[in-house]
Amino acid sequence: MRLELVKRSAEARFLVFASPFIAIAITVLVGAIFFAAIGVDPGRGVYVFFIEPISAWWSIEQLLAKATPLILIGAGLSLCFLSNNWNIGAEGQFIAGALAGSILPVVFYQFEGPLVLPLMLVMGFAGGAFYGLVPAALKTRFGASEILTSLMLVYIAQLFLDWMVRGPWRDPASFGFPKTRTFNDAAVVPTVGPFDIHAGLLIALVASIILFVFLKRTLKGFEVRISGTAPRAATFAGVSNRNMVLFVFAVSGGLAGLAGIIEVAGVAKKLQPVISPGYGFAAIIVAFLGRLNPLGVVFAALLLALTYLGGEAAQLELNVTDKVTRVIQGVVLFAILACDTFILHRVRLVRRGK
Amino acid sequence: MELLEAFVLTVITAATPLLLAATGELVTERAGVLNLGVEGMMLAGAVCAFAAAVTTGSPTLGILAAMVAGVTMAAIFAFFALFLVTNQVATGLALTLFGLGVSGMLGASFVGEPGVKLAAIHLPGLSELPLVGRILFGQDPLVYVSFIILLGVSFLLKRSHIGLVVRAVGDNHHSAHALGYNVLMIRVAAVLFGGLCAGLGGAYLSLVYTPQWTEGMTAGRGWIAVALVVFSSWIPGRLLVGAYLFGAVTLLQFHLQAVGVPIPSQFLSALPYAATVIVLVVISRNRRLLRTHTPAMLGSTFVPDK
Numbered sequence: 082m083r084l085e086l087v088k089r090s091a092e093a094r095f096l097v098f099a100s101p102f103i104a105i106a107i108t109v110l111v112g113a114i115f116f117a118a119i120g121v122d123p124g125r126g127v128y129v130f131f132i133e134p135i136s137a138w139w140s141i142e143q144l145l146a147k148a149t150p151l152i153l154i155g156a157g158l159s160l161c162f163l164s165n166n167w168n169i170g171a172e173g174q175f176i177a178g179a180l181a182g183s184i185l186p187v188v189f190y191q192f193e194g195p196l197v198l199p200l201m202l203v204m205g206f207a208g209g210a211f212y213g214l215v216p217a218a219l220k221t222r223f224g225a226s227e228i229l230t231s232l233m234l235v236y237i238a239q240l241f242l243d244w245m246v247r248g249p250w251r252d253p254a255s256f257g258f259p260k261t262r263t264f265n266d267a268a269v270v271p272t273v274g275p276f277d278i279h280a281g282l283l284i285a286l287v288a289s290i291i292l293f294v295f296l297k298r299t300l301k302g303f304e305v306r307i308s309g310t311a312p313r314a315a316t317f318a319g320v321s322n323r324n325m326v327l328f329v330f331a332v333s334g335g336l337a338g339l340a341g342i343i344e345v346a347g348v349a350k351k352l353q354p355v356i357s358p359g360y361g362f363a364a365i366i367v368a369f370l371g372r373l374n375p376l377g378v379v380f381a382a383l384l385l386a387l388t389y390l391g392g393e394a395a396q397l398e399l400n401v402t403d404k405v406t407r408v409i410q411g412v413v414l415f416a417i418l419a420c421d422t423f424i425l426h427r428v429r430l431v432r433r434g435k
Numbered sequence: 436m437e438l439l440e441a442f443v444l445t446v447i448t449a450a451t452p453l454l455l456a457a458t459g460e461l462v463t464e465r466a467g468v469l470n471l472g473v474e475g476m477m478l479a480g481a482v483c484a485f486a487a488a489v490t491t492g493s494p495t496l497g498i499l500a501a502m503v504a505g506v507t508m509a510a511i512f513a514f515f516a517l518f519l520v521t522n523q524v525a526t527g528l529a530l531t532l533f534g535l536g537v538s539g540m541l542g543a544s545f546v547g548e549p550g551v552k553l554a555a556i557h558l559p560g561l562s563e564l565p566l567v568g569r570i571l572f573g574q575d576p577l578v579y580v581s582f583i584i585l586l587g588v589s590f591l592l593k594r595s596h597i598g599l600v601v602r603a604v605g606d607n608h609h610s611a612h613a614l615g616y617n618v619l620m621i622r623v624a625a626v627l628f629g630g631l632c633a634g635l636g637g638a639y640l641s642l643v644y645t646p647q648w649t650e651g652m653t654a655g656r657g658w659i660a661v662a663l664v665v666f667s668s669w670i671p672g673r674l675l676v677g678a679y680l681f682g683a684v685t686l687l688q689f690h691l692q693a694v695g696v697p698i699p700s701q702f703l704s705a706l707p708y709a710a711t712v713i714v715l716v717v718i719s720r721n722r723r724l725l726r727t728h729t730p731a732m733l734g735s736t737f738v739p740d741k
Contacts (some may be wrong), residue, residue, distance in 0.1 A: 087738075219716055223719045223720045224720070229665070229712075230711075232655075233658065233708040233712050236708040237708050237709060241705070244701035362528075404537075408540065410532055411529050411534075411537075414525065414529035415515055419519050421521070426520065426738065
């Protein structure tokens with residue numbers, strides 16, 4: 082006897098909605114087994130990692146702060162993945178946006194006023210979009226695999242940032258520490274409203290709503306979806322594949338860049354050699370867990386943000402290294418991919434000899 | 436002359452891990468499977484090799500541990516991408532993230548510990564020959580292994596029945612299935628072989644190249660290995676050229692720094708990555724070459740129709 086996959090005649094509607102939740106349940110279960118394997122009481126491990134970080138208001142604030150870049154990047158990547166373009170270099174576009182957006186507060190720091198922050202955001206978006214267009218152009222012009230080129234550009238961006246904060250942009254008053262001058266108040270993303278919600282979160286939510294409407298209600302959005310599911314039909318319908326590649330890379334790169342400048346102008350308020358704990362890669366998982374739907378991405382981003390807080394909590398309370406975050410993130414992606422298989426396939430038991 | 440000898444010797448150490456990992460990935464891809472988790476498999480190999488070698492004092496056991504680690508990681512990939520027909524690109528990414536995390540956890544207690552170096556072979560007489568002695572007869576065993584694997588793969592793919600079957604599965608899985616070949620099992624075997632080689636590549640990093648464990652020490656070499664397979668246009672012999680070319684580029688940074696070229700070190704460190712992008716662009720411009728050589732089923736999933 083053995084098990085075999087068989088294609089379903091139609092997709093399983095129930096699973097389309099349920100699979101992210103099943104994937105999360107599997108992740109928690111695997112997490113418990115994992116904690117047991119490294120000698121931590123599984124119940125306590127799961128509690129510290131998944132529950133405790135969201136049991137207090139201040140840690141919810143942390144969660145939302147970490148979810149902000151993930152929403153922005155994940156929503157943009159959804160567009161890419163829907164149209165079958167593999168931008169896995171969002172981490173580099175995040176850095177490019179942070180660098181471009183920091184030109185004003187670092188180089189032209191005398192310039193103050195209400196215009197500073199909006200300009201920074203625009204420049205951040207432009208920087209990320211430009212950096213995202215590099216692998217896109219290499220793909221459309223030369224046919225180079227965007228998977229590999231976009232990833233290589235991550236390493237290059239990281240090294241460039243490292244050089245900038247140790248070299249040309251180093252704060253002269255930093256006693257040799259590799260960091261830029263601290264942004265002045267006009268260049269900091271504020272908190273708004275009665276609950277001190279980070280304004281970046283609002284921008285992220287607005288962006289994901291816009292993208293959701295764009296995908297569901299506009300012709301261009303329809304073209305994005307059709308180029309992924311039926312590329313030949315798209316070509317016959319007159320959708321230029323070249324323009325589509327450039328478009329989705331510009332949007333996803335731009336949003337990653339926006340996330341980058343919001344992160345540095347909202348959290349650290351300066352540039353440092355490392356400005357992201359791998360948001361660009363975690364956002365790939367966010368996009369898949371959110372079913373490549375910009376609104377789904379919002380919820381998926383909260384879960385991935387939780388894995389960062391859970392890792393910190395595990396390090397503090399369980400004496401487990403925070404690398405556990407990466408492990409759990411990998412498990413989430415494996416789980417959601419596996420669950421998605423059963424939307425289009427079912428398992429059949431085959432008896433020997435048949 | 437001594438400088439040249441030193442350069443060649445260091446190029447060999449920089450090229451060997453790339454060559455090992457790329458050879459494995461080439462076989463995987465010739466069977467039609469795109470495993471982008473090479474970076475994760477190499478990391479798992481590196482950390483297990485280091486841990487096993489340090490705790491037992493035997494680099495040989497370290498190499499064995501790396502092989503087991505690489506194959507285990509590849510088995511995870513095979514389970515998802517082949518049995519559960521998940522998207523191969525995304526599954527490979529998941530494997531890399533998972534490998535980064537797991538290796539970081541396993542290696543946490545080994546950071547900063549002195550490693551065990553895999554000793555070079557010494558053949559009395561031969562290894563002392565001027566100029567070529569150390570280059571040809573004084574390498575560590577893994578260098579020779581990398582060449583043996585490459586030669587074996589090259590020969591088997593081109594001239595043996597099993598190679599023909601692997602290529603058939605990679606070029607048209609429906610025909611191979613119709614002919615009675617077990618597409619799934621052949622692909623699983625190819626993926627596991629890829630994991631074995633990536634594990635060896637990782638072991639080379641933590642036992643020879645820099646005998647210590649640092650987190651994420653592969654630094655993108657797994658991805659460069661994937662790029663090398665494209666560069667080789669899936670022909671094993673060309674991998675050798677690619678891997679040694681990249682080995683030389685990697686070392687250029689150290690030599691340029693030693694000579695005192697006034698370029699920031701970050702720019703020199705970026706050289707291999709920039710070179711990868713340039714090489715991909717140059718090779719991809721020739722679309723006909725790629726179209727004729729790319730395994731036709733690369734990255735596509737296979738569920739037999741009943």
